[in-house]
Amino acid sequence: MPILQETPSGLYCEAGDFFVDPWRPVRRAVVTHAHSDHARSGCESYLAARSGAAILQMRLGPHARISFVEYGQSLMIRAARVSLHPAGHMTGSAQVRIEVDGEVCVVSGDYKLQPDPTCTPFEPVRCHTFITESTFGLPLYRWEHPQVVMQEVNAWWLDNQRRGAASLLLGYTVGKAQRLLASVDASIGPIYAHGAVISACRAYRACGVALPEIRSVMDTPTKFDWSQALIVAPPSAMGTTWLRRFGDVSTAMASGWMRVRGIRRRRAVDRGFVLSDHVDWSDLMKAISETGAEHIWVTHGYTQQVVRTLQTRGFSARTVATQFKGEAAGEEAEVSDPAAVDDTNEP
Amino acid sequence: MQRFARLFAQLDQTNKTSEKIRALSEYFRDVDPASAAWALYFLSGHKLQRVVPSGLLRQWAIEVADIQQWLFDECYEAVGDLAETISLIVPRSEGRPVDGTLVQWVEQRLMPLRQLTVSEQRQRILTSWQTLDQVACLVFVKLLTGSFRVGVSQKLVVRGIANASGIDAEVLAHRLMGNWQPSAAFYQALVHPDAGDAMLSRPYPFFLANPLEGTPSDLGDVSLWQAEWKWDGIRAQLIRRGAQTFIWSRGEELMQDRFPELESLAQYLPDGTILDGEIIGRRDGIILPFAHMQRRIGSKQLTRKILQEVPVAYLVFDLLEWQGNDLRAEPLSTRRSQLEQVMAELSRTRAAIQPDHEKQWQLSEHDLSDTQDRAQGRAGGTSATMHFLLPDTLKAGSWEELIALRSRSRDEHAEGLMLKRLNSPYRVGRPRGDWWKWKIEPYTVDAVLIYAQRGHGKRASLYTDYTFGVWDGDVLVPFAKAYSGLTDQEIAQVDRFIRQHTLERFGPVRSVQPELVFELAFENIQLSSRHKSGIAVRFPRILRQREDKPISQADSLATIRAMLGAASS
Numbered sequence: 001m002p003i004l005q006e007t008p009s010g011l012y013c014e015a016g017d018f019f020v021d022p023w024r025p026v027r028r029a030v031v032t033h034a035h036s037d038h039a040r041s042g043c044e045s046y047l048a049a050r051s052g053a054a055i056l057q058m059r060l061g062p063h064a065r066i067s068f069v070e071y072g073q074s075l076m077i078r079a080a081r082v083s084l085h086p087a088g089h090m091t092g093s094a095q096v097r098i099e100v101d102g103e104v105c106v107v108s109g110d111y112k113l114q115p116d117p118t119c120t121p122f123e124p125v126r127c128h129t130f131i132t133e134s135t136f137g138l139p140l141y142r143w144e145h146p147q148v149v150m151q152e153v154n155a156w157w158l159d160n161q162r163r164g165a166a167s168l169l170l171g172y173t174v175g176k177a178q179r180l181l182a183s184v185d186a187s188i189g190p191i192y193a194h195g196a197v198i199s200a201c202r203a204y205r206a207c208g209v210a211l212p213e214i215r216s217v218m219d220t221p222t223k224f225d226w227s228q229a230l231i232v233a234p235p236s237a238m239g240t241t242w243l244r245r246f247g248d249v250s251t252a253m254a255s256g257w258m259r260v261r262g263i264r265r266r267r268a269v270d271r272g273f274v275l276s277d278h279v280d281w282s283d284l285m286k287a288i289s290e291t292g293a294e295h296i297w298v299t300h301g302y303t304q305q306v307v308r309t310l311q312t313r314g315f316s317a318r319t320v321a322t323q324f325k326g327e328a329a330g331e332e333a334e335v336s337d338p339a340a341v342d343d344t345n346e347p
Numbered sequence: 348m349q350r351f352a353r354l355f356a357q358l359d360q361t362n363k364t365s366e367k368i369r370a371l372s373e374y375f376r377d378v379d380p381a382s383a384a385w386a387l388y389f390l391s392g393h394k395l396q397r398v399v400p401s402g403l404l405r406q407w408a409i410e411v412a413d414i415q416q417w418l419f420d421e422c423y424e425a426v427g428d429l430a431e432t433i434s435l436i437v438p439r440s441e442g443r444p445v446d447g448t449l450v451q452w453v454e455q456r457l458m459p460l461r462q463l464t465v466s467e468q469r470q471r472i473l474t475s476w477q478t479l480d481q482v483a484c485l486v487f488v489k490l491l492t493g494s495f496r497v498g499v500s501q502k503l504v505v506r507g508i509a510n511a512s513g514i515d516a517e518v519l520a521h522r523l524m525g526n527w528q529p530s531a532a533f534y535q536a537l538v539h540p541d542a543g544d545a546m547l548s549r550p551y552p553f554f555l556a557n558p559l560e561g562t563p564s565d566l567g568d569v570s571l572w573q574a575e576w577k578w579d580g581i582r583a584q585l586i587r588r589g590a591q592t593f594i595w596s597r598g599e600e601l602m603q604d605r606f607p608e609l610e611s612l613a614q615y616l617p618d619g620t621i622l623d624g625e626i627i628g629r630r631d632g633i634i635l636p637f638a639h640m641q642r643r644i645g646s647k648q649l650t651r652k653i654l655q656e657v658p659v660a661y662l663v664f665d666l667l668e669w670q671g672n673d674l675r676a677e678p679l680s681t682r683r684s685q686l687e688q689v690m691a692e693l694s695r696t697r698a699a700i701q702p703d704h705e706k707q708w709q710l711s712e713h714d715l716s717d718t719q720d721r722a723q724g725r726a727g728g729t730s731a732t733m734h735f736l737l738p739d740t741l742k743a744g745s746w747e748e749l750i751a752l753r754s755r756s757r758d759e760h761a762e763g764l765m766l767k768r769l770n771s772p773y774r775v776g777r778p779r780g781d782w783w784k785w786k787i788e789p790y791t792v793d794a795v796l797i798y799a800q801r802g803h804g805k806r807a808s809l810y811t812d813y814t815f816g817v818w819d820g821d822v823l824v825p826f827a828k829a830y831s832g833l834t835d836q837e838i839a840q841v842d843r844f845i846r847q848h849t850l851e852r853f854g855p856v857r858s859v860q861p862e863l864v865f866e867l868a869f870e871n872i873q874l875s876s877r878h879k880s881g882i883a884v885r886f887p888r889i890l891r892q893r894e895d896k897p898i899s900q901a902d903s904l905a906t907i908r909a910m911l912g913a914a915s916s
């Protein structure tokens with residue numbers, strides 16, 4: 001009997017009678033992180049990592065009943081020993097380690113190995129079965145060091161200032177936006193943000209994440225000169241009338257998808273910065289081998305390609321269904337198309 | 348190379364024309380003249396002969412990336428472009444990318460590859476891949492495979508160079524006409540303040556017409572306009588300078604030795620003459636369908652047979668240079684009356700001297716008079732000789748009369764009318780206002796989407812090239828390919844449909860469940876024995892999706908044939 005089973009509501013642990021990141025309301029949910037495809041409202045009670053408490057509470061609403069635990073703190077839920085470990089994906093993101101009768105299974109949630117000032121670095125956890133995401137599970141996805149990417153962002157902002165154009169930087173509201181804000185060189189000029197980003201920043205600050213001074217676009221007079229400013233906004237702001245106020249504006253988006261020209265062009269932004277909160281191909285392979293796991297379950301992305309690769313490398317590997325858009329229909333275009341994933345639905 | 352790659356990235360990333368021009372002018376200001384010449388060469392669509400087959404590059408990329416072929420194919424499927432896929436998967440060596448100027452890369456690394464053995468090629472190319480950064484690697488592979496393309500027009504590149512050099516864009520455009528080899532000397536001459544522009548073979552930039560939208564009466568009084576038939580041929584300038592003849596197509600291709608009929612007559616034109624007109628197939632005084640002309644252009648050798656089957660005529664409509672003077676600033680009415688004198692003079696000279704070696708181009712006297720009858724009586728025109736014709740302008744006292752004339756276009760083997768403002772100069776490019784093409788309504792057919800292929804360039808990750816079928820009994824037979832005419836949003840929708848309704852894949856092509864009906868328009872439809880459907884179409888384009896029509900209501904070969912019958916009778 002495996003520790004986890006696939007059910008219509010998601011991954012279920014019978015020994016502990018709880019679900020991990022369920023997509024339907026259940027009694028007990030262990031939640032890896034606050035993105036909406038992992039944390040859904042309506043469950044009776046939740047368990048999550050303390051370091052992202054305010055962000056998850058914002059996502060699930062003030063009345064959600066959430067128990068928070070420290071990373072590495074272990075507790076017994078019926079016959080299952082459960083602990084959460086840093087996943088490096090966003091503030092409060094966790095891998096879920098479940099041990100039943102000496103058998104260990106780890107659910108990665110979303111994760112990355114690259115440094116990120118807003119969260120605790122990913123920590124490899126030894127296990128027998130590792131359930132991994134595969135959002136960027138093709139060898140063409142390879143990330144530069146984030147420092148290099150942020151230098152490009154800074155240079156772009158400076159160049160826009162010189163030309164008298166505003167700098168609009170698009171990134172997912174929760175997670176990417178704060179990573180950008182915490183990493184950018186705030187001495188270059190004033191930083192503004194879209195209302196949705198500002199609310200998320202409030203939750204981030206409550207979690208103790210240091211962010212520079214961020215002003216609200218809405219509170220700014222109509223005839224304001226935006227040419228020196230950096231404005232951080234969700235991708236959905238692109239193509240809306242909200243952009244008009246900035247006058248001459250250079251648009252950019254930060255996402256792993258920006259590595260492919262065709263996808264970048266479809267977003268119709270002037271610049272694409274390749275910055276992702278997921279593992280690239282080589283980090284994916286590295287993370288998998290460092291768990292020492294023999295069984296790999298692959299979910300959330302290029303599942304078939306990763307499974308086939310792992311099988312040729314001698315692993316026992318299989319796919320696990322997610323409710324991730326499009327995959328159920330076997331629709332590779334949707335999985336590889338960020339246009340199908342709006343910012344409220346960060347993978 | 349890194350600098351050129353940065354330019355490529357800048358052009359590729361922004362959608363704003365002003366940004367593109369800024370990036371171009373910065374580039375041309377920064378680099379050495381020889382690299383500038385090569386950049387101009389590639390950006391304006393020229394290619395190197397392919398150095399290494401793309402199959403080999405793919406294989407080497409798979410080897411160095413140490414992945415299996417299926418996984419490479421998956422990456423290609425996600426990216427949609429071979430050069431880009433290679434650049435994304437090959438490993439890079441640590442440290443700063445090694446660089447060199449564009450001219451060094453092209454002349455010292457790319458071009459010498461051709462002389463090497465395959466294993467030497469492999470070794471050098473792999474080293475280059477490792478030392479270039481990702482975008483430069485992409486550009487390098489595109490240059491290697493001769494598939495380099497960026498979304499900029501030559502006009503935009505010229506504006507960038509104009510910004511960088513201070514030389515007027517029109518002057519640059521003229522200096523760029525025709526053949527040139529990329530070199531430092533060439534670029535220096537191009538941007539030289541006075542480069543003695545009298546390069547013998549150079550044509551003038553063509554003046555192109557815009558399609559007329561709306562009604563002609565919006566153009567004001569009909570008496571301000573000259574109307575002509577719009578012929579469906581090869582637009583060409585004929586240059587007579589320094590006792591030599593040069594014929595240039597609109598694509599700025601020098602068409603030497605392709606039209607001996609025209610070249611032998613052109614020697615009777617005085618030096619310093621440039622004509623503009625349309626070359627058409629014309630036999631026994633009758634204009635041949637364009638397909639015949641295509642056959643003649645497509646044939647490798649101009650055999651006696653093809654010369655007899657598809658003789659050509661040059662329908663002249665403008666005079667750009669006379670006695671060595673540039674007439675382009677003169678009003679059309681002045682150029683036209685001068686042209687009439689030139690053509691009359693040509694007729695007289697031609698009649699006086701008839702050397703033997705030309706006999707092969709002559710038809711009988713009877714044919715000649717027949718030609719003139721038709722030319723004057725039907726399409727109307729003065730024949731300078733059989734192969735140089737000056738079609739009359741169309742006389743009309745009102746727009747209504749012109750509308751009536753235009754409705755006879757198909758009978759005249761014309762595509763419609765040209766409207767030219769009588770007091771207009773001969774301009775450069777496609778500015779609006781003075782020249783309009785007023786084509787007759789195209790043929791339309793409702794057809795079913797049956798195959799799809801990925802697009803190129805900008806649309807490489809989308810299925811944008813479609814093959815359409817029409818009914819032959821209860822089978823859908825492919826009969827036309829089209830890719831233009833849909834909005835980005837519609838393309839995305841159809842792309843999604845294609846991915847969800849794929850029946851089979853053959854390489855880049857997918858067969859699609861027949862379900863979507865589109866209305867297609869064609870400039871022309873002809874019977875053809877070379878096509879599976881028995882029908883050849885010209886300039887197919889998509890007008891709209893017919894969501895109201897089930898596939899059973901798409902057109903059939905029989906209805907299309909009937910349409911042809913109606914048109915030719």
Ligand SMILES: [Zn+2]
Pocket residue numbers: 035037038110300346347
């Ligand atoms: Zn996710």
Ligand SMILES: [Zn+2]
Pocket residue numbers: 033035089110346347
């Ligand atoms: Zn996530």
